[in-house]
Amino acid sequence: MAGPGKSKTKGEGKRLERQAPVLTVRQWRLWLDWLLSTSGARIYFVIFLTGALGLRCSEALALKREDLIVDGPIPKVRVTGETTGARKSPGDVYIRKQHLKILKNHLAKGIVSERPIKHKHGKGKKKTILKKESFHVPKDGFIFTSRKGSKAGHLHYQAVYQHVVRQAPMFFNHLESTGEKVSPEIKRIRPHSGRATLITELMGEGMTSAMSMKYARHSAGSFKVHLRYGQLTLDDVKKACDRLSDAGKKAKWATWTTKDLLTAQKQIQKELARRTTS
Secondary structure: OOOOOOOOOHHHHHHHHOOOOOOOHHHHHHHHHHHHHHOOHHHHHHHHHHHHHOOOHHHHHOOEHHHEEOOOOOOEEEEOOOOOOOOOOOEEEEOOHHHHHHHHHHHHHOEEEEEEEEEEEEEOOOOEEEEEEEEOOOOOOEOOEOOOOOOOOEOOHHHHHHHHHHHHHHHHHHHHHOOOOOOHHHHHOOOOHHHHHHHHHHHHOOOOHHHHHHHHOOOHHHHHHHHHHOOOOHHHHHHHHHHHHHOOOOOHHHHOOHHHHHHHHHHHHHHHHHHHHO
16 A cells, blocks of 8 residues: 555556456356365355355355345345445345255255365375365354454455465466466456356346346446456357347347337336436
8 A cells, every 4th residue: 555645656556456357157166166175165165155146255254144045935145234344235146046056055064175284294295184174054143253252253354365365376377287278367366256257157148237237236326337347258249149149039029019118118217217316
């Protein structure tokens, strides 16, 4: 941070403005596997929630067991905004089908990991042994509880951040060694990459901006901020366009009368005006 009377250098400003790197869906799965085997089950689960639900890392850390509503008519996670660091945009987040089964399994059976740690009786040059660990979500209260004696009720953001920053370059090297096509940006994965990846995925699948903003809990006035998340490529545009042209059924509104279309337009304008002023 620049001291009193000092301005930030040009380089510092650029670093602050850079977005957290976005991964492909395949790379995200590999990243989760990597964290499970290197940082343990608890860190893995925090990052899993950021990518599955588009949560900010601080929001994931502030979740309580009662905030995970997996058996209701609409499976969802509640971001209550009651805890410092998770007050930016409280609201409910839908749990998509592809993640609901995984989440239910984690809640019922816990998460088991095996990771290498240094030990005086370890094997090889690095003197490591495989340590088996398990993480079980508490039946109530904070999911990611803090250490005994800590003033905070839940795990601190910096604990997760340090794991992610330390593992990102090693993950990049791992991907390269396996022949995976990967950008050097992967070296600087951050806890926010899960949210950025999720929003980009939704946009790439053709979800409208209004819907993806609702999912991400971005306010109507944050449209430009929201669009910066969508780090889409020309290939993404091609796939989205091809899906539209290949659609067998016409959109419902294609058969509407002019009167119906004008009525719908007025309703949309009214809703947008309400969101802007609220």
